[in-house]
Amino acid sequence: MVQLLLIAAVLIIFLLYIRGREGVKIKKPRDELELRCDFFYEQVMNFLRRLKSSRSKTRIRRLEKEIERFQKVMDLDDILEKAERETSPQKAIDYYLEALSFIMKNDFEKERKAEIEEKIKALQQSKGKQVLH
Numbered sequence: 040m041v042q043l044l045l046i047a048a049v050l051i052i053f054l055l056y057i058r059g060r061e062g063v064k065i066k067k068p069r070d071e072l073e074l075r076c077d078f079f080y081e082q083v084m085n086f087l088r089r090l091k092s093s094r095s096k097t098r099i100r101r102l103e104k105e106i107e108r109f110q111k112v113m114d115l116d117d118i119l120e121k122a123e124r125e126t127s128p129q130k131a132i133d134y135y136l137e138a139l140s141f142i143m144k145n146d147f148e149k150e151r152k153a154e155i156e157e158k159i160k161a162l163q164q165s166k167g168k169q170v171l172h
Contacts, residue, residue, distance in 0.1 A: 111145055122158075128166040135159045 090098045115138060122134030135155050142148050142155075 108147065111147060115141055115148060115151075119155075128162045132159055132162050132166075135162070 086098075086101075090102060118134055118138045118141060122131045122138065125131040125134060135158055138155055139152065139159075142152055
């Protein structure tokens with residue numbers, strides 16, 4: 040009788056152990072994008088904490104500039120995403136030209152200018168090949 044109770048107790052403990060292990064999820068390694076997002080988030084939050092604790096004209100101006108820059112970046116990214124989603128090479132070229140115009144007009148993100156020009160050239164070449172076929 041005691042042996043049956045011991046076996047039952049061991050089975051119950053084993054089942055509880057298995058059940059507990061299923062609840063513990065193994066965290067997958069974080070990818071580089073997630074790490075960069077967390078780093079950016081921490082930097083922004085640190086800046087905002089410092090701004091709230093000691094308001095200075097310099098920090099307020101920096102905040103205004105960063106908000107303005109962030110809005111421009113989001114507008115540019117919207118244009119570039121439209122170009123990437125576009126299936127028609129001519130319409131994609133038009134979006135990329137709009138992005139170049141946006142960069143030149145706002146005088147920012149000039150390092151992306153060469154990248155966009157490369158994409159336009161590639162689309163023009165692929166468009167030329169489609170006409171030949």
